[in-house]
Amino acid sequence: MSALLEVSGVSKSFDGFKAIDNLSFSIGEVELRAVIGPNGAGKTTFMDLVTGKTRPDSGTIRYGSLSRSLTGMSEARIAQAGIGRKFQKPTVFEDQTVVENLVMALKSPRNPFSVLIRRPPQRDRAATLAEQIGLDDALDRRAGELSHGQKQWLEIGMLLAQEPRVLLVDEPAAGMTTAEREKTTQMLVDAARTRAVVVIEHDMDFVRRLNCRVTVLHEGCVLAEGPLDHVCADPRVIDVYLGRDDDA
Structure with a gap:
């Protein structure tokens, strides 16, 4: 499996605190990956680095078949290149309807003329997306009226x-x-099934449902990686994240 996103020897410090420490791992072109770890493990900083919100002090982040470097690219250019990020708290236009939110987000030319001539196809595409996300019966509801989930x-x-091509999702199950x-x-x-999806999550039951490869971060680097049962049996992961159920 070829790598779509490759992080190599990346480090990042904030006021002397090393949030990411020589981090290296890769994500395949079509893959579901869960990233877990204790608070302060570097999960959010990892996403900040990939999306361009934060610049690494050292190391490289390469993306795509041409392995282009993301270092130095703006957040907007990285998003345009095909890396999307969902934060933990949902950010939608609450005064707009579901279909209006989806139409505004569609990848299409951004000029007044194109909006005018493409409006019906855009609504059709938005309706198809709404069906995929289980909101096809709420197309004309205001987003502010929706439940948290x-x-x-x-x-x-x-x-x-x-x-x-890469979707980074931060704790999607929280509050659901x-x-x-x-x-x-x-x-x-x-x-x-058609892209790389990276899910940062604390809920181990949810991670188990994903049934995917798991990367455990600790102190800014990879502590363990593999199937969930494999990483959960690792004594290091038990010590720093899962805890022990000792009777003695």
Whole structure:
């Protein structure tokens, strides 16, 4: 499997604190990956580095078949290149309807003339996306009226509308009902059939449902990697993240 995103020897410090320490790992072109680890492990900083919000002190981040360097590229250029990010708190246009949110997010020419002549196809594409994210019966509802879980789905749909090759998702299951979590799991699994999807998550039950390769971060570097049962059996992961259930 060829790597779509490759992080090599990346380090990043903030006021003397090393948030990322010689981090190296890669994500395949079509892959679902979960990234777990204790608070302060470097998970958010990793996403900041990949998306250009933060610059690495050293190391390289390469992306795509030509292995272009993301270092030095702006956040906007990285997004345009095909890397999308969903933050933990859903960010949608609450005064706009579901379909309006999706239409605004669609990857298409951004000029007044193109909007005028492409409006019906855009709504059709938005309706197809709404069906994929389970909101096809809420097209004309204002986003502000949706439940927390539905807003999460809408934001995922808005990112999918951009046709990203890499989708970074931060704690998508937080605050969801059991039914919403099950639907979110399927949504991410489906999305990963055609792109790379990286999920940062603390909920181990949710990670297990994803049934994917897991990377454990600790103190800014990879502590363990592999199937969930494999990393959960690693004594180092137990010590720093999962904890022990010792009777003595």
